[in-house]
Amino acid sequence: MKDNIIDTDDWLFEITPKNKLLSLNLKEVWQYRDLLMLFVKRDVVTVYKQTILGPLWYLIQPLFTSVIFTLIFNNVANISTGSVPPFLFNLAGITIWNYFKECLTATSNTFTSNAGIFGKVYFPRIIMPFSIVISNLLKFGIQLFIFIAFFIYYYVNGASISLNKFTFLFPFMVLIMGMLGLGLGMIISSMVTKYRDLKILIGFGMQLLMYISAVMYPVSFFVEKLPKYAWIVEYNPLSFVIETVRFMLLNTGKFNISMFIYAISITVIILISGIVIFNRAEKNFIDTV
Amino acid sequence: MKNTILKIENLSKQYRLGNVGTGTISHDLNRWWHKVRGKEDPFLKIGEVNDRATKGTSDYVWALKDINFEVKQGEVLGIIGKNGAGKSTLLKILSKVTGPTTGSIKSRGRIASLLEVGTGFHPELTGRENIYLNGAILGMTKAEINAKLDEIVEFSGCERYIDTPVKRYSSGMTVRLAFSVAAFLEPDILVIDEVLAVGDAEFQKKAIGKMQDISKGEGRTVLFVSHNMDAVLRLCNTAILLKNGEIVKHGLTTEIVEFYLNSEFGTSSIKEWNDAQNGNSVAKIKYVKAHDKDFIRKENFLITEEIGITMCYIAVEGKKKIHSAFNFYNSSGVNIFDTHENNTDLYFEKKDKGIYETTVWIPKNILSEGIIIVGVALVTHDPFEIHFHQREAIVFNMIDNISNSPTRGEYVGDLPGIIRPLLKWQSVKIKL
Numbered sequence: 001m002k003d004n005i006i007d008t009d010d011w012l013f014e015i016t017p018k019n020k021l022l023s024l025n026l027k028e029v030w031q032y033r034d035l036l037m038l039f040v041k042r043d044v045v046t047v048y049k050q051t052i053l054g055p056l057w058y059l060i061q062p063l064f065t066s067v068i069f070t071l072i073f074n075n076v077a078n079i080s081t082g083s084v085p086p087f088l089f090n091l092a093g094i095t096i097w098n099y100f101k102e103c104l105t106a107t108s109n110t111f112t113s114n115a116g117i118f119g120k121v122y123f124p125r126i127i128m129p130f131s132i133v134i135s136n137l138l139k140f141g142i143q144l145f146i147f148i149a150f151f152i153y154y155y156v157n158g159a160s161i162s163l164n165k166f167t168f169l170f171p172f173m174v175l176i177m178g179m180l181g182l183g184l185g186m187i188i189s190s191m192v193t194k195y196r197d198l199k200i201l202i203g204f205g206m207q208l209l210m211y212i213s214a215v216m217y218p219v220s221f222f223v224e225k226l227p228k229y230a231w232i233v234e235y236n237p238l239s240f241v242i243e244t245v246r247f248m249l250l251n252t253g254k255f256n257i258s259m260f261i262y263a264i265s266i267t268v269i270i271l272i273s274g275i276v277i278f279n280r281a282e283k284n285f286i287d288t289v
Numbered sequence: 290m291k292n293t294i295l296k297i298e299n300l301s302k303q304y305r306l307g308n309v310g311t312g313t314i315s316h317d318l319n320r321w322w323h324k325v326r327g328k329e330d331p332f333l334k335i336g337e338v339n340d341r342a343t344k345g346t347s348d349y350v351w352a353l354k355d356i357n358f359e360v361k362q363g364e365v366l367g368i369i370g371k372n373g374a375g376k377s378t379l380l381k382i383l384s385k386v387t388g389p390t391t392g393s394i395k396s397r398g399r400i401a402s403l404l405e406v407g408t409g410f411h412p413e414l415t416g417r418e419n420i421y422l423n424g425a426i427l428g429m430t431k432a433e434i435n436a437k438l439d440e441i442v443e444f445s446g447c448e449r450y451i452d453t454p455v456k457r458y459s460s461g462m463t464v465r466l467a468f469s470v471a472a473f474l475e476p477d478i479l480v481i482d483e484v485l486a487v488g489d490a491e492f493q494k495k496a497i498g499k500m501q502d503i504s505k506g507e508g509r510t511v512l513f514v515s516h517n518m519d520a521v522l523r524l525c526n527t528a529i530l531l532k533n534g535e536i537v538k539h540g541l542t543t544e545i546v547e548f549y550l551n552s553e554f555g556t557s558s559i560k561e562w563n564d565a566q567n568g569n570s571v572a573k574i575k576y577v578k579a580h581d582k583d584f585i586r587k588e589n590f591l592i593t594e595e596i597g598i599t600m601c602y603i604a605v606e607g608k609k610k611i612h613s614a615f616n617f618y619n620s621s622g623v624n625i626f627d628t629h630e631n632n633t634d635l636y637f638e639k640k641d642k643g644i645y646e647t648t649v650w651i652p653k654n655i656l657s658e659g660i661i662i663v664g665v666a667l668v669t670h671d672p673f674e675i676h677f678h679q680r681e682a683i684v685f686n687m688i689d690n691i692s693n694s695p696t697r698g699e700y701v702g703d704l705p706g707i708i709r710p711l712l713k714w715q716s717v718k719i720k721l
Contacts, residue, residue, distance in 0.1 A: 011296075015385060015394040035425035042422060046413040117409045121402065121426055122385035194317075283388035286381075287304060 017283075028124050035123060039131035044138055058142045062098060066090040073216045080221065083160040084252045091147050093215040096245045099140040099174065100181045100238065101206055106132040107185025108202055111193045111285050118286060125282040126275070129186055133178045140174065151249070162251045170248045173241050179267050180237065183274035190281030214239035218246075218253060237263040292397070294510050295360040295478060300392035302353040302378050302534075352378040353534045356392070360478075360510060367525035367542055368514045369549055374531040376514045380480050383512065398477025398510065401428055412456035416447055416466055419455050423470045437473045445469035472499045478510045479503060498702045500524060518546050518620060518660055522688065543688070547588045550660060550684055558588045558685040568602070568677040572611045572667045575601040575644065579663065579685045589686045592654060592709060593695065596685075599648040602667055602677075607642040609669055615649060616664035616680065617656070625656065625707050629668070654696060654711035657704075658689040 029036075048054045066087055073079045074086035081089040107129040111118065114128060155161060192198045212232050214222065219239055223230040233239045240256070240263045247253045305316075353375045360366055368376050381387045383394060384402030409426040410419050420441055424434040434441075442448055445466045447458070455463060481500065501524065503509050515521050521528060521542060528545040530537045538548050547557075559578035567573045577600040580586045590596050600613045612630040619625055630636065630647060663685075666678040689697065689709070696711050697704060 010397070011395040012397050012399070014396070015382065015389065017389050017391055017393075031430070032425070032428075034421075034431040038422045038425050041418075042411055042414065046411060049413045117426070119386055121409070123426060123428065286387045 025124065029126060029130075032123050032127055036127050036131050036134070039127065040135045040138070043131065043135035055142065058139055059146050062091060062094045062143050063146065065094050069094070069216045079217045081218065082252050084246075084250050085154050085159050085161075088147075088150055088154055088159070088161065088250065089246065089252070090216055091150060092246050092249050093242050095140065095143045095147050096174070096177055096242055097210060097213065097215045097238075098143065099136060100177045100241075101210070102136045102139065103133050103178055103181025104185040104188075105202060105206065106136065107182055108188035108192060108198070110185070110189040111281070112189075112196075112199070115286065126278060129182055129189070129278070132185075133182050137174075137178065147249075164248065164251050166244075166255055167248045170245065173245050173248065176237075176263060176267050177241050179271045180241075183267070183270035183272075186274035186278040187270070190277045190285070193281060193285040209238070212236055212239070214242050219243050220253070235262075237266045292362050293359045294362045294364075294397045295400075296395045297356055297358050298393050298395070300353055300356040300379075300382065300394065301351060301390050302375075302382060302387075303349055303390040304352050305349055351534050353382070353389075356534075356536055358529060358536065358539055360512070362397075363508045363510055364527060365511045365513065365525045367521040367528035367545070368512060368531065369516075369518070369521055369528055369545065370531035370537075373533075375534040376531055377482060378534075379531070380482055380512065380514055384480050396478065399428065400478045400480060401474050401476035402480035403471050403482065410455055410463065410467060413454055415454055416445075416451040416458070417442075419466070420470055423467065424474075427471065427474055428476070429474065433475075441469045441473050444472060468499075476509075478512065480512045482514050501701065518550070522546055522658070522686070543589050543686070547686060550686075558683050559586055560682050568605075568667060571604075571606045571609055571669070571674070572676040573603045573605055574665065574667060574677050575603060577601070577663070577665045577682055579683055587685070589688055592656065592658060592687055592689045593693075595653050596651045596656075597648050598651070598663060598683075599646060600665055601644065601646045603644050604640045604642055608639045610636075610638070610671070611640055611645070611676070612636070612668055612670065613647040613649070614666040614668055616666070618662040618664070618680075619657070619707055620660040620662075623707050625661075655708055656687045657706055657709040658687045661685055661687055 048057055051057065053060070069090040070086045073090070074081065079086075110125070110128045110132070118125065151161065188198055188202065213236055214233055219233055222233045240259050243253050244255060244260070247255055356375075356379065368379065370376050378387075380402060382389050383400060385400070386402075409423055411422060414422065417438075420438065421431065421434055425431070442451055445462075445468075447462050447466050450458060450462065455466070458466070500511070500513070503511060511524075513521065513524055525542045527540065528542040529539040530545050530549050537552075538545055558580075559576065561576040562568075562574050567575070577598065578586050579590075580597050580599060581590070582595050582597065584597065584599070598615055600615075602611070602613070604611055614627065614629045616627045617625040628649060630649070633647065635645070661684065662681050663683045664678070664680040665682045667676040668674065669676070689704075696709050
């Protein structure tokens with residue numbers, strides 16, 4: 001009698017060949033939240049251990065890139081940044097671009113670089129890309145500080161820069177950037193387990209992508225010089241985000257509400273497909289990686 | 290009646306052999322095309338039985354095929370089989386590291402696996418930080434780890450180094466720390482692979498002792514994979530035997546281990562010879578068997594009983610002093626002892642033609658637990674001549690009944706050594 005009651009289908013969980021299409025088990029992810037935070041901590045703490053400059057490296061990278069960009073694109077190639085100081089213009093673009101880039105490249109290696117740990121123990125795999133996005137957010141925060149410092153410096157020295165009423169939406173743009181990097185990264189990470197070609201592609205693909213994402217020039221400049229190919233930059237959600245971030249922080253350019261909705265829709269589509277594809281891959285990737 | 294905590298139904302796992310790379314995309318597209326048309330996956334049909342020794346024609350093999358079994362709450366199940374039988378694949382699916390190709394596993398409890406200790410240790414982090422990280426990877430929350438931190442550190446014996454990066458640890462210390470974290474996991478079902486048994490002797494003892502505590506003391510359900518038959522016999526009540534990805538037998542551990550050894554060594558506690566390879570022109574062996582004091586043949590003996598080995602042979606030539614001899618080996622191949630016939634009534638007799646039977650009695654409390662492999666020989670001593678010798682003729686099991694073992698007393702842990710004699714102990718109180 002007791003046996004009958006017990007042998008009903010009150011199973012705690014079931015392991016079956018395929019995950020459901022969108023089985024992001026948020027409850028399970030929540031159970032593992034401590035692990036998420038520990039991964040974040042591990043990423044942040046261990047990167048620059050046993051280096052002399054330590055976290056200063058977070059700052060050196062965008063600073064030097066901005067200096068070089070300013071020299072090449074603004075001083076040599078004469079790209080106009082309007083009334084905004086070119087250095088600050090580039091720094092804003094690079095800071096937000098770096099966040100996207102780091103999220104994407106690190107996420108796309110989720111399976112290949114964690115094969116050892118994934119092959120031995122189970123935890124919701126999605127914790128890994130989440131932790132990457134969060135730890136990079138911290139890094140982005142530090143880099144934002146240097147931007148703020150230079151912003152104040154230029155402001156005090158009378159450069160025509162200012163915030164505007166859209167500035168409060170800035171965190172939202174960062175979120176879009178992170179989600180784009182996460183979504184694309186998850187799609188790539190799932191395919192890279194089988195086709196390593198993608199790993200090579202990512203290396204120079206990111207560089208090419210940067211050039212069509214309006215990091216070191218205003219979109220209007222591109223439209224003016226290359227009207228035939230302007231759509232590449234105009235419909236690239238990344239260039240929209242970067243352009244809008246500069247609008248919010250430096251009050252240069254304009255805010256386009258229809259493009260805003262467009263960018264959000266693209267982000268949502270990419271993020272959902274990323275989660276779906278990631279879920280499909282996580283079960284058996286260990287056999288093909 | 291205990292409840293079923295784990296139920297495995299029609300579980301199969303297919304692997305692709307060779308390189309993943311060339312041909313992958315074409316197979317993927319083919320599979321996708323079949324799926325679009327609503328047809329069955331074409332590559333699921335062509336899998337072969339997974340026998341690593343024979344060369345197959347298909348690129349796909351079944352590492353597991355139609356596995357069905359249930360595990361009851363509190364059961365300690367041993368999973369045995371040769372290399373490549375599918376044991377580790379089964380554990381990997383159970384611990385959700387990889388998914389099955391078909392079938393399902395239903396569970397009523399949290400499963401944690403010790404496929405390898407120290408997973409996720411980061412060399413740059415300190416011991417303490419790694420305890421948290423490793424614990425979280427294994428599924429503990431921060432609060433749970435906090436509550437057990439002191440115990441974990443104490444069990445590991447690494448207090449002094451706990452705030453030093455793990456990269457400065459000796460390899461032994463790393464293993465100790467890692468095992469300590471794992472030992473304080475409290476899942477409903479614990480999955481243990483034999484890799485746990487690497488490490489020094491002290492660590493092995495600690496690990497096996499802890500596993501015994503977990504299974505016996507705390508009533509936890511344990512799935513245990515091992516090649517060490519002694520450990521399986523000691524720890525598990527029931528066992529399953531896997532061969533080429535299929536369950537050959539499921540039942541009481543003693544029966545399964547016995548069946549496995551018989552099929553593996555091709556021997557049991559009796560062997561008969563009918564072919565021409567049974568001796569020479571002087572003597573030919575007929576059979577040899579292991580039996581208890583009532584001459585009843587058995588496969589399993591208690592350490593506390595007397596064991597007889599009887600050999601039957603034919604004296605072909607006649608007028609020769611033919612003597613029997615036995616070699617005893619344990620499962621690691623260690624020669625425990627050899628014995629030659631002596632002091633029998635017929636010892637000094639030049640035996641006439643005919644059939645003879647000789648029995649040797651091994652006293653109780655001599656052999657240690659585990660598998661005993663017996664070699665047999667027929668010799669004459671003057672001049673020395675071997676008429677017949679076979680190293681692995683019969684095999685039987687020694688079992689130490691832990692609840693009633695005079696050599697153990699109240700001790701239930703690992704008791705190593707190639708023999709287990711019952712010795713005379715003396716202790717007196719000499720001063721108040």
